[in-house]
Amino acid sequence: MGRYVIRRLLQMIPVFIGATLLIFLMVNVMGDPIAGLCGDRQCDPATAAQLKKEFGLDKPVWQQYLTYMGNVFTGDFGTAFNGQPVTELMATAFPVTIRLTLVAIFFEIVIGITLGVVTGLRRGRPVDSGVLLLTLVVISVPTFVTGLLLQLLLGVEWGWIKPSVSSDATFGELIVPGLVLASVSLAYVTRLTRTSIAENRRSDYVRTAVAKGLPRRRVVTRHLLRNSLIPVVTFIGTDIGALMGGAIVTERIFNIHGVGFQLYQGILRQNTQTVVGFVTVLVLVFLVANLLVDLLYAVLDPRIRYA
Amino acid sequence: MRGATHAKWAACAVAAALAATACGGGGSSGGSGDGGAVLSSSWGDPQNPLEPANTNEVQGGKVLDMIFRSLKKYNPETGAAEDMLAEKIETTDSQNFTITVKDGWTFSNGEKVTSKSFVDAWNYGASLKNNQKNAYFFEYIDGYPATHPAEGGKQTADILSGLKVVDDKTFTVKLRQKFSTFPDTLGYPAYAPLPQAFFTDHAGWLKKPVGNGPYTIDSYTKGSQMALKKWDGYPGDDKAQNGGVTLKVYTDNNTAYTDLLAGNLDLVDDVPAAQLKNVKNDLGDRYLNTPAGIIQTLAFPFYDKKWNTTGSDKVRTGLSRAIDREQITETIFQKTRTPATDWTSPVLGEEGGFKEGLCGDACEYDPAAAKKLIQEGGGLPGGQVKITYNADTGSHKQWVDAVCNSINNALGNDKACVGNPVGTFADFRTQIGDRKMSGPFRAGWQMDYPLIQNFLQPLYYTNASSNDGKWSNKDFDKLVDQANAETDTAKAVQIFQQAEEVVRDNMAAIPLWYQNGSAGFSERLSNVKLNPFSVPVYNEIKVS
Numbered sequence: 001m002g003r004y005v006i007r008r009l010l011q012m013i014p015v016f017i018g019a020t021l022l023i024f025l026m027v028n029v030m031g032d033p034i035a036g037l038c039g040d041r042q043c044d045p046a047t048a049a050q051l052k053k054e055f056g057l058d059k060p061v062w063q064q065y066l067t068y069m070g071n072v073f074t075g076d077f078g079t080a081f082n083g084q085p086v087t088e089l090m091a092t093a094f095p096v097t098i099r100l101t102l103v104a105i106f107f108e109i110v111i112g113i114t115l116g117v118v119t120g121l122r123r124g125r126p127v128d129s130g131v132l133l134l135t136l137v138v139i140s141v142p143t144f145v146t147g148l149l150l151q152l153l154l155g156v157e158w159g160w161i162k163p164s165v166s167s168d169a170t171f172g173e174l175i176v177p178g179l180v181l182a183s184v185s186l187a188y189v190t191r192l193t194r195t196s197i198a199e200n201r202r203s204d205y206v207r208t209a210v211a212k213g214l215p216r217r218r219v220v221t222r223h224l225l226r227n228s229l230i231p232v233v234t235f236i237g238t239d240i241g242a243l244m245g246g247a248i249v250t251e252r253i254f255n256i257h258g259v260g261f262q263l264y265q266g267i268l269r270q271n272t273q274t275v276v277g278f279v280t281v282l283v284l285v286f287l288v289a290n291l292l293v294d295l296l297y298a299v300l301d302p303r304i305r306y307a
Numbered sequence: 308m309r310g311a312t313h314a315k316w317a318a319c320a321v322a323a324a325l326a327a328t329a330c331g332g333g334g335s336s337g338g339s340g341d342g343g344a345v346l347s348s349s350w351g352d353p354q355n356p357l358e359p360a361n362t363n364e365v366q367g368g369k370v371l372d373m374i375f376r377s378l379k380k381y382n383p384e385t386g387a388a389e390d391m392l393a394e395k396i397e398t399t400d401s402q403n404f405t406i407t408v409k410d411g412w413t414f415s416n417g418e419k420v421t422s423k424s425f426v427d428a429w430n431y432g433a434s435l436k437n438n439q440k441n442a443y444f445f446e447y448i449d450g451y452p453a454t455h456p457a458e459g460g461k462q463t464a465d466i467l468s469g470l471k472v473v474d475d476k477t478f479t480v481k482l483r484q485k486f487s488t489f490p491d492t493l494g495y496p497a498y499a500p501l502p503q504a505f506f507t508d509h510a511g512w513l514k515k516p517v518g519n520g521p522y523t524i525d526s527y528t529k530g531s532q533m534a535l536k537k538w539d540g541y542p543g544d545d546k547a548q549n550g551g552v553t554l555k556v557y558t559d560n561n562t563a564y565t566d567l568l569a570g571n572l573d574l575v576d577d578v579p580a581a582q583l584k585n586v587k588n589d590l591g592d593r594y595l596n597t598p599a600g601i602i603q604t605l606a607f608p609f610y611d612k613k614w615n616t617t618g619s620d621k622v623r624t625g626l627s628r629a630i631d632r633e634q635i636t637e638t639i640f641q642k643t644r645t646p647a648t649d650w651t652s653p654v655l656g657e658e659g660g661f662k663e664g665l666c667g668d669a670c671e672y673d674p675a676a677a678k679k680l681i682q683e684g685g686g687l688p689g690g691q692v693k694i695t696y697n698a699d700t701g702s703h704k705q706w707v708d709a710v711c712n713s714i715n716n717a718l719g720n721d722k723a724c725v726g727n728p729v730g731t732f733a734d735f736r737t738q739i740g741d742r743k744m745s746g747p748f749r750a751g752w753q754m755d756y757p758l759i760q761n762f763l764q765p766l767y768y769t770n771a772s773s774n775d776g777k778w779s780n781k782d783f784d785k786l787v788d789q790a791n792a793e794t795d796t797a798k799a800v801q802i803f804q805q806a807e808e809v810v811r812d813n814m815a816a817i818p819l820w821y822q823n824g825s826a827g828f829s830e831r832l833s834n835v836k837l838n839p840f841s842v843p844v845y846n847e848i849k850v851s
Contacts, residue, residue: 151565163565167531251558
């Protein structure tokens with residue numbers, strides 16, 4: 001187990017370097033960011049040159065990358081164009097997005113798995129067909145439509161919630177955005193669980209458990225569900241990273257100042273430091289989430305062992 | 308824990324439904340007392356650090372306008388430059404000015420505003436090592452090249468030799484050339500005075516800027532909100548009529564608009580294009596659509612030989628005549644733009660140099676004449692024009708496509724004009740800076756100060772700061788110099804208009820339309836208006 005973890009951690013290094021390098025190059029080919037800082041007029045060349053020097057943009061790209069990575073390892077992610085250190089931006093943005101992700105994951109687990117179990121056990125019944133149809137609708141409607149519609153109905157028409165999230169972004173305010181963010185994944189979780197449950201219901205160990213005379217509840221939770229959850233856990237694990245990075249649409253609709261907002265603005269302003277910094281952290285989140293998923297396998301299915 | 312937060316959420320929802328008041332981070336106290344109530348307004352995250360000489364976009368400018376007062380102030384209705392902190396500005400030759408500062412003004416931290424507050428601030432703004440993006444505002448002052456050498460040069464002075472403090476109340480300014488309307492430029496935020504605290508604790512000042520305007524900054528959370536409150540000790544006569552303003556950063560102006568409809572926000576100063584159709588229904592007379600000092604034009608790359616031939620002025624004029632401005636402003640912009648008939652803006656007023664119809668026939672839609680002119684001028688260079696624009700903001704794609712459509716229809720050739728989108732604004736600016744434009748490109752101009760000079764000199768004078776097309780014309784330059792030297796304002800304006808006629812005769816840029824400022828506000832507010840810079844006049848807003 002320990003060796004496995006170490007091996008996995010070592011594998012992260014090339015992935016990490018490759019991903020950051022790619023992002024760095026991509027942001028850099030978009031042109032000179034300083035040119036966009038002066039509004040609809042030409043930057044005065046002397047000031048532009050001075051700013052370039054300050055942000056290290058006058059050096060060749062490979063040198064910029066090396067300096068940047070060197071600084072990252074000392075915890076210095078550079079400065080955004082508005083003079084704020086990127087770490088400060090991260091300190092305000094990540095907690096918000098993490099809260100939003102937690103709310104979304106919570107909905108995925110609670111609603112998704114519950115619906116999946118219910119439909120998996122009643123395959124072909126009206127409940128099953130109903131939920132299947134519902135998930136189909138959710139999957140096919142884009143997030144921004146669901147988001148704007150809920151915002152309009154709950155926020156403006158009925159006044160149940162505030163249409164936008166305040167700068168505190170408490171858990172309570174994030175319930176609706178979280179639900180919107182989770183909606184598509186939630187539908188997938190439901191379908192995955194359903195299929196998995198339906199398949200395992202006919203397996204030998206479930207029949208044995210039923211034959212032993214175990215109560216139905218115990219059969220479902222301890223035997224059936226535990227084995228059926230492996231694909232679901234894989235999906236939810238990879239989804240953590242996707243939710244954090246992909247929240248741009250939801251965050252924009254509900255005015256949440258999280259990672260998506262910072263990334264969006266970083267890209268618009270072509271702020272290499274912001275974009276690369278945030279993506280670096282997101283890459284790390286992805287990698288760690290994947291590692292955790294793999295480790296969870298062993299817990300769910302003891303037959304899986306890591307040498 | 309979860310239960311607790313849930314309850315809070317429910318309480319908020321109920322409160323929002325009942326009283327439509329802000330919840331959590333907001334600040335509205337909801338009292339009915341006129342002077343004490345706070346209003347909330349939409350805001351965008353400023354792009355640059357909030358320093359007077361470093362702020363060149365509307366969002367940061369909005370704040371500076373609230374926390375600073377300068378020597379002059381532009382009348383929110385007429386745009387005229389009126390004395391604010393200036394007791395008098397005297398000159399005999401339009402080149403040497405003696406400025407006297409009024410007594411009794413202080414910064415909100417108690418420090419006195421003296422002539423030194425101005426001189427220090429201007430020196431700071433001009434000095435290259437401070438990286439101030441508006442440094443060029445000081446380029447008219449003597450000694451500027453030493454403090455701000457051209458690229459590659461070495462900075463030899465930290466202060467402008469043209470500025471001298473005489474005493475606490477007086478200082479003198481010596482300009483590098485005659486510039487008769489110089490005093491009228493002094494209302495621009497870049498010329499604001501700065502307290503000593505700015506220089507002694509710069510980082511601290513940036514966290515919470517201190518100025519001398521009707522508002523002080525109560526709290527500032529970068530990227531999310533700024534709470535400004537009325538400064539009771541403000542000595543000016545344009546005191547705040549409300550208790551304060553909470554500026555909330557919105558990621559999307561659609562969300563801000565939704566918040567306004569839900570009663571969650573009091574003021575939106577940028578109605579999203581998608582909502583323009585509904586805005587009258589939604590808000591009625593709580594929707595403002597007033598002219599601002601912004602003009603949109605199509606500029607041309609005069610460094611490209613194809614656009615600098617004899618006869619190419621006919622092609623440009625022909626293109627101008629092929630654009631149906633009336634229809635585009637109506638269908639695409641829902642009348643938030645007005646077809647342009649000169650190269651300035653209606654906010655200048657007749658006296659300020661706006662002359663309706665100065666463009667004449669050249670801006671009138673006439674497909675037949677357009678076709679003829681373009682043929683006479685030798686046809687479109689390369690048989691096709693590509694209009695370059697940035698596609699990331701401002702829904703430029705729609706109007707560029709419409710302009711092209713109009714041109715194609717006029718010429719009876721559906722390949723005569725195509726749009727050429729560029730991914731980001733920065734890339735667009737880079738390509739302009741690198742002189743890579745192969746055809747006409749989008750050029751927007753938002754005035755710095757309401758003077759006809761500002762609409763002409765920076766854009767069309769040889770090698771001027773915003774002359775992106777690198778147009779150059781001796782007659783035009785001569786007239787501008789002459790106008791700047793003229794001490795009589797009315798005469799100066801007249802000569803500027805003659806210079807504008809040179810722009811017209813060569814069609815240096817095609818004027819498209821004047822842009823309006825738009826705003827929507829809640830029932831709590833009254834006396835809301837937009838100034839010529841399309842920024843709400845916050846201090847005059849009344850909250851009930």
